[in-house]
Amino acid sequence: MFKVQDLRFTYPKNKEETIQGISFDIPKGTIFGFLGPSGAGKSTTQKILVKLLDHYQGEITYDGKSLKELKDDFYEEIGVCFEMPISFSKLTGLENLQFFANLYKNQVDVEPLLKRMGLWEDRNKLVSEYSKGMKIRLNFIRALINQPKMLFLDEPTNGLDPMNARILKDMIKEFKEAGGTVFITSHIMSDIDELCDEVAFIANGVIVAKDSPRQLKIDHGQKKVIVETRLNAHLEKHVFDFNELSSPRFIELCQSQTIETIHSMETTLEDIFIKVTGVKLHDHD
Numbered sequence: 349m350f351k352v353q354d355l356r357f358t359y360p361k362n363k364e365e366t367i368q369g370i371s372f373d374i375p376k377g378t379i380f381g382f383l384g385p386s387g388a389g390k391s392t393t394q395k396i397l398v399k400l401l402d403h404y405q406g407e408i409t410y411d412g413k414s415l416k417e418l419k420d421d422f423y424e425e426i427g428v429c430f431e432m433p434i435s436f437s438k439l440t441g442l443e444n445l446q447f448f449a450n451l452y453k454n455q456v457d458v459e460p461l462l463k464r465m466g467l468w469e470d471r472n473k474l475v476s477e478y479s480k481g482m483k484i485r486l487n488f489i490r491a492l493i494n495q496p497k498m499l500f501l502d503e504p505t506n507g508l509d510p511m512n513a514r515i516l517k518d519m520i521k522e523f524k525e526a527g528g529t530v531f532i533t534s535h536i537m538s539d540i541d542e543l544c545d546e547v548a549f550i551a552n553g554v555i556v557a558k559d560s561p562r563q564l565k566i567d568h569g570q571k572k573v574i575v576e577t578r579l580n581a582h583l584e585k586h587v588f589d590f591n592e593l594s595s596p597r598f599i600e601l602c603q604s605q606t607i608e609t610i611h612s613m614e615t616t617l618e619d620i621f622i623k624v625t626g627v628k629l630h631d632h633d
């Protein structure tokens with residue numbers, strides 16, 4: 349669906365390139381996660397992909413056609429959630445959706461979307477009276493209003509409570525199951541792990557790791573098991589390689605009935621993030 353080759357971008361006022369030559373493909377019907385520290389260039393990349401920033405170098409194609417040559421009907425095919433929700437605060441939630449729907453040829457019925465996102469009751473309330481999470485949910489519905497083939501989601505679950513985040517993630521999965529393609533950024537690694545077919549980590553303007561979440565966890569994890577045993581007041585830790593799990597030492601331990609906990613030492617996307625980008629996660633609320 350999208351093919352990005354050696355993308356480079358410098359903001360007009362800056363000297364240094366924000367994006368320093370990145371390449372990736374997003375196959376049709378997949379979810380691509382774009383991760384990296386704050387200021388790494390995730391939102392910038394999304395803005396380039398949706399044609400809001402055009403002075404880039406490199407080659408980007410959408411559905412086989414050069415992005416630079418695409419006309420406004422490109423916008424008929426995509427849905428975008430920006431980092432900051434955009435809506436008219438002096439209009440109601442419903443009026444906002446109607447306004448944006450009128451910009452497109454294709455329009456969906458908003459009632460089921462408003463109901464699913466828990467905004468139906470508040471549809472006639474002014475957006476200025478919406479809470480942060482309500483604005484975020486409205487923003488997500490807006491991205492779906494033209495029945496897009498591709499969604500761009502910049503931190504879509506940031507600021508949502510767990511229940512609403514669950515609904516939104518389920519809707520992203522359903523969008524993919526129906527054949528849609530998704531580009532998503534998030535600082536919530538568990539969301540990325542759950543949703544994405546492939547992820548890329550960007551740091552200092554370049555992609556430092558790219559693979560499926562599962563493969564990344566296998567490549568960066570340790571094939572080890574950690575066992576904690578307790579004999580009276582004595583707590584002990586034992587570490588075994590996977591290939592030692594049939595050893596007499598491990599079997600004896602299992603039979604000793606002193607085991608309190610047993611865990612494989614698989615890694616998490618969060619640990620991989622810190623390892624490959626070389627920074628600690630920021631505390632996004």
Ligand SMILES: Nc1ncnc2c1ncn2[C@@H]1O[C@H](COP(=O)(O)OP(=O)(O)OP(=O)(O)O)[C@@H](O)[C@H]1O
Binds near residue numbers: 359360361390
């Ligand atoms: N309009 C702009 N003009 C100049 N520099 C900008 C502009 N927008 C962003 N930048 C710079 O580009 C870099 C990348 O910003 P970007 O918003 O893409 O980061 P991000 O990866 O989305 O970060 P976050 O996780 O905080 O959202 C930062 O150094 C930022 O200061």
Ligand SMILES: [Mg+2]
Binds near residue numbers: 392431
């Ligand atoms: Mg951003």
